[in-house]
Amino acid sequence: MPHRRPPRSQRPARRAHRAFPRPRLLAALLLTPLLSACFASGNGGASGGSGGAGSGTRLRVALAFPPAENLSPYGADATILSRLGVTEGLTALDANGAAAPALARSWRRENDRTWLFTLREAAFQDGTEVTPSAVAAALTHATRARPAPAALAGVTLTARPEGSHQVRVTTGAADPVLPLRLSSPSLAVLSAKAYGGKDGRVDPAGTGTGPFELTEVHGSTSATLDRFDDYWGGRAQASGVDARFVADGTARANALRTGQVDVAEAVPVAQAATLDAATRRETATTRTTALLLNSGSGPFKDPALRAAARAAVDTSALARGVYEGHADAGAGIYGPAVTWAEGKRLRPAGRARAATPGGAEITLATYDNRPELPEAAQVIEQQLEKAGFRVELVVREYSRLETDALAGRFDGVVLARNTLVDTGDPVAVLASDYTCDGGYNLARLCDRGVDRAVAKAEGTADSAGRQDAAMAAEAAILGTDAVVPLVHQRVITGVATSVKGVLLDPYERVLVGAGTRR
The missing domain is CATH 3.40.190.10 (Periplasmic binding protein-like II)
Structure with a gap:
């Protein structure tokens, strides 16, 4: 009812x-x-x-x-x-x-x-x-x-x-x-x-x-x-x-x-060309698509196998092929829309040496609400299999996937995540997604070095200093290979020519407001 x-x-x-x-x-x-x-x-x-x-x-x-x-x-x-x-x-x-x-x-x-x-x-x-x-x-x-x-x-x-x-x-x-x-x-x-x-x-x-x-x-x-x-x-x-x-x-x-x-949000890249140019709006967003590897259980509990998965992924192929140029190759947790990040990015340290997968069996999951994700996951599946993994791919609607993903029932998840949607603070997504007590930790990551780096960033009040600390925490997280940034997305919104005042938000928090009309 x-x-x-x-x-x-x-x-x-x-x-x-x-x-x-x-x-x-x-x-x-x-x-x-x-x-x-x-x-x-x-x-x-x-x-x-x-x-x-x-x-x-x-x-x-x-x-x-x-x-x-x-x-x-x-x-x-x-x-x-x-x-x-x-x-x-x-x-x-x-x-x-x-x-x-x-x-x-x-x-x-x-x-x-x-x-x-x-x-x-x-x-x-x-x-x-x-x-x-x-x-x-x-x-x-x-x-x-x-x-x-x-x-x-x-x-x-x-x-x-x-x-x-x-x-x-x-x-x-x-x-x-x-x-x-x-x-x-x-x-x-x-x-x-x-x-x-x-x-x-x-x-x-x-x-x-x-x-x-x-x-x-x-x-x-x-x-x-x-x-x-x-x-x-x-x-x-x-x-x-x-x-x-x-x-x-x-x-x-x-x-x-x-x-x-x-108004139609998140128009698939493959469908963009079918729309009249006057109805397509492309917005750079703070959304990053990443491969999250379950570091708490299963094969990817082994840092060497996570390193092997990271080495197997070709992100430029995803940006050019799956996203047809409507995305940038993954550079980190924060992408180009976070304008200050690139000049402050640090090289990840402490990465394990990649092991030979040797036919390790993994389950890779994603959702189809964002239509590029299943195709991206298929490309990742092929790249991992070429490296020596055996992959089972699961695709569901997001509401039917989230509970199992949070419970760690998959070895890897291909996820599109807006890094500033929760608070606008660059540190918040690090705390929620990659710390031991994080509420949205799909990677099941629990690393004391990461927790210390995130805590230091959380405690830094100066804006520039907080950004520096956030990038140091990003380097610590990437060093675990629990997350492999794939692409940084640009979102295509379909807007009828009769509509005015749609809110094209890089943080993806608003869409229609008091001034939206037709």
């Missing part, structure tokens, strides 16, 4: 806004187009008014990833909610990867472990107010989630209301990038109603703060969103969003080409 929200006539009446100190309303309304312009396609930002072209037209969007966790805000589904304009955090990321205002209009650091965030006047989609108590409660729920959101990997966080319009956030250890961390889609602020489920499930339907309200969810096939008229950033120009979850990339491209949808 689909999840349905009650009709508006049966919902609580909107409460009057409070009058705590804030910028004048005009300034608040003007902030949204400023933020949207960070990633906009140059066709306009949000409008604070109700008129304008397309103000009553719904958007039709095809997304690549069906919900894997019942639209929980704490895992991979969090980006579905943020990309559809349902949820927001205290902060956002600007085009340069710096923290920008969202539900918090400003903040200041009181000491090494404490930050004070000043909230803007805003409402939740269920009609209740965004209060310091509500924000503190939402962040507290996130700290108690299991598994922990990737943005909180290794972080102890306490949030408490302060007065009528501020929240004080304290961390167990110094956290110089806390404003970046709080921009994570997995730390979105939801109303108290979201956390009332008896089964512990967090329900984002009608409890977010974004320009669009989730009203119906039809399992893993589609979702319906209506415009949230009380959005703090101004009334959205589209009346709603009809989202379809289409795992097959060819089907997404066909839906755009035949006019069934207005």
Whole structure:
């Protein structure tokens, strides 16, 4: 049965806004187009008014990833909610990867472990107010989630209301990038109603703060969103969003080409040429496709066999062949879109000498939501077999693969991962993906040298110094051969010529916003 929200006539009446100190309303309304312009396609930002072209037209969007966790805000589904304009955090990321205002209009650091965030006047989609108590409660729920959101990997966080319009956030250890961390889609602020489920499930339907309200969810096939008229950033120009979850990339491209949808994310490289040039948008992203080798069990527990696998892989062949030039050969965990990384990259040290595979049997897995991955995995399979491995390839839809991958049931996984999606902090992905306690450690890596290098990076406050420490940690991780960077992707988004204001985000956190319209 689909999840349905009650009709508006049966919902609580909107409460009057409070009058705590804030910028004048005009300034608040003007902030949204400023933020949207960070990633906009140059066709306009949000409008604070109700008129304008397309103000009553719904958007039709095809997304690549069906919900894997019942639209929980704490895992991979969090980006579905943020990309559809349902949820927001205290902060956002600007085009340069710096923290920008969202539900918090400003903040200041009181000491090494404490930050004070000043909230803007805003409402939740269920009609209740965004209060310091509500924000503190939402962040507290996130700290108690299991598994922990990737943005909180290794972080102890306490949030408490302060007065009528501020929240004080304290961390167990110094956290110089806390404003970046709080921009994570997995730390979105939801109303108290979201956390009332008896089964512990967090329900984002009608409890977010974004320009669009989730009203119906039809399992893993589609979702319906209506415009949230009380959005703090101004009334959205589209009346709603009809989202379809289409795992097959060819089907997404066909839906755009035949006019069934207005926006199709992650168009396959092989389908790009079938679209009119005016409907193709290519965006350099911080996404890296990598081969993750299970270093905790099986054949790749042996560093010498991991070294053999790494030596067998020809990344340039993947960039030229599978990705048809729409990607760069793997250089490291961070790719060219992380503009500062290349000049700071260090040579991996301590690599084991490659052994002869001798017919070692391995299971290689990937998913088909990103259509290039199965083809890339087939090329990797051939390269590994040529080197002397015996390979079984498993391809599934991502939601059916993740649990087994996290449990270490495969010897290798070909994964596309946005290295800055969780927090915008380059160190966060290292902590979540490659440390002993990492919550998304598909490589099952537990190396004390790596943990020390990541911890040093986490404790470095200076921006340039943190980047240097992150690159030292990257070198330590690559030295274990638990991860083999394959390519750094550019994402192709299909956008109908009638659509304006799509948010082409290098961090892949947003797609439609208040200014998106047709």
